[in-house]
Amino acid sequence: MSEKKTDKTEAKKTTKGISVSKDADFSEWYSELVQKAELADLRYNIKGFVCYMPWAVITMKKMYEKYERILEKKGHLPLIMPSLIPESNFKLESDHVAGFAPEVFWVTEVGAGEKLQEPLALRPTSETALYRMYSYWIRSYTDLPFKRYQSCQVWRAEGTKATRPFLRAREFHWIETHNVFATEEESRQQIIEDMETTYEMIEEEFAIPIIFFQRPEWDKFPGAVHTFAADALMDSGKVIQLPSTHMLGTNFSKPFGVKFVDKDGSEKLGYINCYGPAISRIYGAMIAILGDSQGLILPFDLSPVQVVIVPIIFKDSGTPVKVKCAEIEKKLSKHYSVKFDDRDHVSAGEKFNEWELKGVPFRIELGPKDLEKSQAVVVNRSTGVKSPVKIDALEEFLAKESKEYTQKLKSRKLAGFKDYVIKCSTMDEIKAAVDDKKMACTGFCSIELEGAKCAEKIEKEAQAFVRGKRFGKDDAKFEKCAVCGKPAKETVYVAKSY
């Protein structure tokens, strides 16, 4: 991206706003967005640990609420588990421990240097905490399906990768569901439900375009039989994994003894699935994908302030304008989260910039001339459209516009996303596509282990990864694998990745 670095100075704005455009330098744009919109602070004095600030936390809480509501509607009940896991639990499933052990923070002491008898892991994920308890709680087929979730944080000391607030940090905030079924077929049905939940939340509510994949054999969750996950494409040209869901089969039920007595009286192992939407990470992807060079753009429901009222005051015109603003505030507060920004020491222009930076969906401007005409100007943050609206008609106008706000934002993003998927038949085409910040869609020999060699070749030559085959919807078939030329069993997607 170095050729575009010169845009940086050209695009420079006020010191308070973001100094680079999103196109010019996505990475710098994201860092400044997080800092200037006061979303997170990286100055906490432990490497990789981030403080999340009110404007981000309010939105994340709303995202948690929406996600929990849909999970509960689909039969998951909430639990709270201890966040520490005994080393002995942690080591019971060998692939799992191999996958996570390098990233675990260990509690070894208590008080003034007293050694614990057994080290305790800060959970990197909760399988090995939960399934021991599941072996107590599940007895009979009548207990199944057994669907639970918890909203919590997890800790992972991800080695050398740089901290990116929300997107990558050593403590992150997620929901994890852990479900037990009597049969493999039911556990596969749950994957379809998880996929639907993912689209309903990530695309419909958070307006992030995604593709839901079955991951290749070589890119599975440690301990899983199959892994499925959604990817979103960032403006950097890299994909980011949003929720993933895993069929664990009986890999964990065996060592942890998650068994049930079936109708016929025989004892069977349960089939376990787990699904992990990481709210802090989804928030990061959302602000990165929806935002523009002015700052945040947020779905209407998720913005901490939905409507801001800014008086435009010259000389002595203040009082009547402010009185009317306060009236409007009172009226609209019945329906929305409204802020009347009546600060005297800040100019209207600075206020415009500040609330655009913070992504407030609607700004109402009211000056003395508007007042004469009994109107106000409503500015839509997402489209930039300015509409003069009669003050009496503001409620009606916003009722309609607010309903459509997220929908339109989503449609625009989805339409744009289509241009980012490029059909490729050769390695050169794949390389060209991912270098142009796109995803390549291509024929591939196999997503079983025999395909790993071709994936390695793509990684080496194009610095990109086989993300898997689209799940839940068939893609057009290619004849040949773009790498080895053998018949293409699958159509896969290739992209650079975080």
Add this chain to the structure above:
Amino acid sequence: MSEKKTDKTEAKKTTKGISVSKDADFSEWYSELVQKAELADLRYNIKGFVCYMPWAVITMKKMYEKYERILEKKGHLPLIMPSLIPESNFKLESDHVAGFAPEVFWVTEVGAGEKLQEPLALRPTSETALYRMYSYWIRSYTDLPFKRYQSCQVWRAEGTKATRPFLRAREFHWIETHNVFATEEESRQQIIEDMETTYEMIEEEFAIPIIFFQRPEWDKFPGAVHTFAADALMDSGKVIQLPSTHMLGTNFSKPFGVKFVDKDGSEKLGYINCYGPAISRIYGAMIAILGDSQGLILPFDLSPVQVVIVPIIFKDSGTPVKVKCAEIEKKLSKHYSVKFDDRDHVSAGEKFNEWELKGVPFRIELGPKDLEKSQAVVVNRSTGVKSPVKIDALEEFLAKESKEYTQKLKSRKLAGFKDYVIKCSTMDEIKAAVDDKKMACTGFCSIELEGAKCAEKIEKEAQAFVRGKRFGKDDAKFEKCAVCGKPAKETVYVAKSY
């Protein structure tokens, strides 16, 4: 309580219900309540760590929502902080570290035995995580008052005390507010606000009678100038501390550099307060104080299921009764969380017991004879009152009854609480009162350090503690200290305690 142990067998019920009455053996009653209503599981394999189960977690989530809403209404904004604290931060305030050090869990390693350069504390409370960041965030008097909260868990390895789910465990779930003010007077005003919040939540919403105290000098939070806290009285005759709030003065702002430039241009230290309602503990106190020998009683808003419909079916009467039950369920679900318990393999009597155990506020019973009369029977869990109600009038009936449910529960508890405070003028009277599971209200020389000796005497002779003087409301004065006979500067309360 050994003299009452014989009641245990007398009060024995079905194996599914609680086998002792609350009066007979409070401690056993509480344990069985937690286990049989499926609120928590103590079999997790780390000492002092508890799994919280759906029926409890759903209610705790509602409590969190209510508490967060009131805090936000009063100007606190949410934050999310890392849960680890560098040892160097932790040691900056000497009283604080002395108070908490024995209880801290330390993270010392990462991955496969790699030692951390600096040990990291699992937060036992967040002052030393937050105030370093506050020194970055607070610059000017215009940033004050600075009011923040976070909802999170904390870890404390409380030594030898037995684990009591919700009431005492090594990981618990709370809210902590941390506020900075320009003056000591404003920080004192915040104590009054916190007291009001405490009454609004703990008494009004959760129906737990409390007294809000200023704690004596010898019973302060480590690092505090003054500590204030609410106590509730359990049926065991012991008080439990519910939220506490602390004036930290400039004790923390000094070492952490929490300073601001005042109007006059001079740099000043901020006055800091913190307030810590522990939701899991309040939940424990609530179920302990409100429950009866049949099981839970919950405030209406907080019950996971608010109305349960139980069909009473004989022989072939099932279908029309069930159809009507389903109709009622559909209608009431618009307003409440409703469960139609249509299990065929469970008798109506067993269902009654189960939902009483779980504390569902209203049970609607409907049998064929009721159906003939177009009526149902509504049973109030809190009062036990059974009301025949026309099916068409159910919505109206419940609208009124549900509104009054928590209010009446609270009034009954508050009225009862008055009998539990006994005025005492001598040590013998104090002893008699606390041995009779009451609180003693008595004259006391001083809650400054000079009074500590008299408090020790009470502790030794009556195994009870001086909880402090009532804050926010003056009590009638006593002439003399019940212990040393000197003039009584204060009226204090004495009780046994958890």
